[in-house]
Amino acid sequence: MGLISLVKSQFICHLIICYVFLVSGLIVNVVQLFTLPLWPFNKQLARRINCRLGYSISSQLVALLEWWSGTECTLYTDQESYALYGKENAIVVLNHNFEIDFLCGWTFCERFGVLGSSKVLAKKELAYVPVIGFMWYFLEIVFCKRKWEDDRRTVTQALQNIRDYPENFWFLLHCEGTRFTEKKHQISMQVAESKGLPKLKYHLLPRTKGFFVTVQNLRGAVTAVYDSTLNFRNNETPTLLGVLNGRKYHADLYVRRIPLESVPVDESECSAWLHKLYQEKDRFQEHYYQTGRFPGPSVTPPRRPWSLINWLFWISLLTCPLVMLLFQLLQTGSTFTLLTTAAVCIAGSVSVRWMIAQTEINRSSSYGIKETPLNNN
Ligand SMILES: CC/C=C\C/C=C\C/C=C\C/C=C\C/C=C\C/C=C\CCC(=O)SCCNC(=O)CCNC(=O)[C@H](O)C(C)(C)COP(=O)(O)OP(=O)(O)OC[C@H]1O[C@@H](n2cnc3c(N)ncnc32)[C@H](O)[C@@H]1OP(=O)(O)O
Numbered sequence: 512m513g514l515i516s517l518v519k520s521q522f523i524c525h526l527i528i529c530y531v532f533l534v535s536g537l538i539v540n541v542v543q544l545f546t547l548p549l550w551p552f553n554k555q556l557a558r559r560i561n562c563r564l565g566y567s568i569s570s571q572l573v574a575l576l577e578w579w580s581g582t583e584c585t586l587y588t589d590q591e592s593y594a595l596y597g598k599e600n601a602i603v604v605l606n607h608n609f610e611i612d613f614l615c616g617w618t619f620c621e622r623f624g625v626l627g628s629s630k631v632l633a634k635k636e637l638a639y640v641p642v643i644g645f646m647w648y649f650l651e652i653v654f655c656k657r658k659w660e661d662d663r664r665t666v667t668q669a670l671q672n673i674r675d676y677p678e679n680f681w682f683l684l685h686c687e688g689t690r691f692t693e694k695k696h697q698i699s700m701q702v703a704e705s706k707g708l709p710k711l712k713y714h715l716l717p718r719t720k721g722f723f724v725t726v727q728n729l730r731g732a733v734t735a736v737y738d739s740t741l742n743f744r745n746n747e748t749p750t751l752l753g754v755l756n757g758r759k760y761h762a763d764l765y766v767r768r769i770p771l772e773s774v775p776v777d778e779s780e781c782s783a784w785l786h787k788l789y790q791e792k793d794r795f796q797e798h799y800y801q802t803g804r805f806p807g808p809s810v811t812p813p814r815r816p817w818s819l820i821n822w823l824f825w826i827s828l829l830t831c832p833l834v835m836l837l838f839q840l841l842q843t844g845s846t847f848t849l850l851t852t853a854a855v856c857i858a859g860s861v862s863v864r865w866m867i868a869q870t871e872i873n874r875s876s877s878y879g880i881k882e883t884p885l886n887n888n
């Protein structure tokens with residue numbers, strides 16, 4: 512292990528990174544709160560400000576992936592489509608197989624300049640993740656309970672709201688609705704069979720209602736669907752803890768730009784279209800496993816310095832006072848103060864560890880197992 516790798520694996524480094532993320536995140540959350548009075552008077556300005564503030568949080572995780580772990584992200588796409596990325600609103604349909612697929616998504620957003628404004632149809636539980644959940648509230652992220660009866664109205668309303676968003680955005684949908692596990696896959700393929708649909712080898716069966724309602728409500732506001740398929744080289748199974756430890760991964764993303772006009776308007780045709788898309792995605796994954804690459808030309812969109820600059824800004828702003836405070840405490844602090852400080856540090860570490868746990872597949876929800884109609888019979 513080289514010296515740099517050794518440094519990156521040290522717990523003290525992780526503590527500092529997490530401390531900076533948590534404290535800067537809370538500071539940004541407070542500033543976001545101060546934008547509240549602006550919303551009724553100048554909504555578009557409030558949105559633009561919140562994009563920048565949100566960027567200041569999410570780009571720290573991007574910096575961690577790009578600059579700390581040095582993970583490489585290769586894009587397989589055609590030249591004409593490449594020229595349009597970041598210059599239009601789009602719906603992104605991405606497979607949900609990896610613990611850091613959200614982070615790779617963010618990295619591509621960053622490289623095409625849409626990180627602050629990008630959105631997702633996220634499960635409601637993520638709204639309660641400290642820092643991130645609060646940030647997402649101000650970025651008008653669309654949340655769902657994954658119960659269609661409850662979601663139909665709220666999701667439609669939230670999608671209508673973002674139609675006039677002042678910055679280009681990508682709206683991410685993991686149509687499988689949950690992350691891939693063997694058990695979920697097995698159940699999901701039973702559902703496919705019962706519906707007379709072809710089986711998928713690498714994906715869960717997509718849920719079509721969210722996609723249909725997104726297309727229906729964003730038609731005219733977005734111009735394309737980006738069918739995106741992600742995989743990692745050498746059968747890597749990347750984790751956020753791995754990234755924090757400085758482990759380098761190699762992400763490959765295959766993107767096809769599909770003009771929105773070619774997505775059917777009728778609901779059942781739109782559902783069939785999505786099922787067909789997932790069958791194609793499955794073939795792309797098969798191709799990847801057989802050849803080690805996706806079809807077509809590849810390009811590596813360059814890293815931009817902004818995520819690193821933002822991160823270094825927060826590190827320099829927040830670590831000096833921390834070190835000074837710790838020295839002062841050690842010199843003059845009473846036992847009570849020292850114990851309180853230790854308790855605050857432990858609470859901070861536990862809460863960041865809990866946040867990281869939200870990304871871990873072995874703690875995945877039971878969605879896709881419990882509510883299956885086949886299980887209810
Ligand atoms: C150039 C670069 C391009 C791209 C870069 C890539 C990405 C960057 C883009 C943006 C980044 C932005 C942000 C990223 C940051 C963070 C994001 C992180 C993650 C958040 C993701 C999540 O939280 S995923 C979970 C929540 N989201 C979803 O669930 C969305 C998908 N789901 C839906 O759309 C659902 O339809 C629903 C949630 C709206 C409603 O779900 P519900 O289950 O209530 O109803 P459905 O009708 O859909 O389901 C019932 C039907 O499904 C059948 N069924 C039942 N059991 C199963 C089963 N086990 N498997 C499959 N199907 C099943 C059932 O039979 C019903 O069928 P019907 O025929 O009757 O409809």
Ligand SMILES: CCCCCCCCCCCCCCCC(=O)OC[C@@H](O)COP(=O)(O)O
Nearest residue numbers: 528529532571613689690866867870875876878
């Ligand atoms: C700077 C580093 C400091 C570390 C801080 C950690 C920050 C953690 C960020 C948490 C962001 C949460 C995004 C997780 C997205 C995700 O993958 O959600 C899973 C859902 O789709 C599906 O859930 P499930 O049904 O359980 O599979």
